[in-house]
Amino acid sequence: MTGTDRAIRWSTIAAVSVVAGIAGWVSYIHAYDVIRAHGEAGLVGRVYPGTVDGLIYWASMVLLDSARRGIAAPVIARWLLAAGIGATLLANVLAGLSWGPLGAVVAAWPALALVGSYELLMLIIRGSVSTAPETVPEPPVPADVNEAVRLAHLASVAAGEPLSQRHLAERFGVSRRQVGQIVAAGTNGHGTHTLTEERR
DSSP: OOHHHHHHHHHHHHHHHHHHHHHHHHHHHHHHHHHHHTTOOHHHHHHHHHHHHHHHHHHHHHHHHHHHHTOOOOHHHHHHHHHHHHHHHHHHHHHHGGGHHHHHHHHHHHHHHHHHHHHHHHHHHHHTOOOOOOOOOOOOOOSSHHHHHHHHHHHHHHTTOOOOHHHHHHHHTOOHHHHHHHHHHHHTTSOOOOOOOOOO
16 A cells, blocks of 8 residues: 555545544434433433444444455344434434424434444445455475476376376486386385376
């Protein structure tokens, strides 16, 4: 990541955080007013809005965790996120409804700004997750011709199509007798591999 990329990313995170903080404070006041007006006062009324915003937060965290691990997100997390967004929008609309439709729209805006800012922040975080490419093990590098013959023979046996002495001899420029000795030495004590003889 270049310096410009980092500057863009962190300035975006800072801006989104400030907007989310302001919107969250206003949205909390609206939700508290509605909750208090409908029977929940005191400490319960003050902490009640946290159940809505907390639900949005935790559902988003589950989605983020699923994205980071490359797995499908639980359906319930998506449903609860939608329910939390719907609840906070409803509370803010009700807070401004007494001033008419326009008042309801004005009151709903902080909730939209909060949810939008939070989801943009999650999008930035999800975008920063880099998937490491799968590491493919490098094949062993033969030290000399003898090692090359041995490795070629073992690979052919593992593939279920053992190479003949003639093929190996022609491929690596050695005699069939040398191929037989190399294979015998390489497989000694590690099981018996069949090396096809071709006498043409």
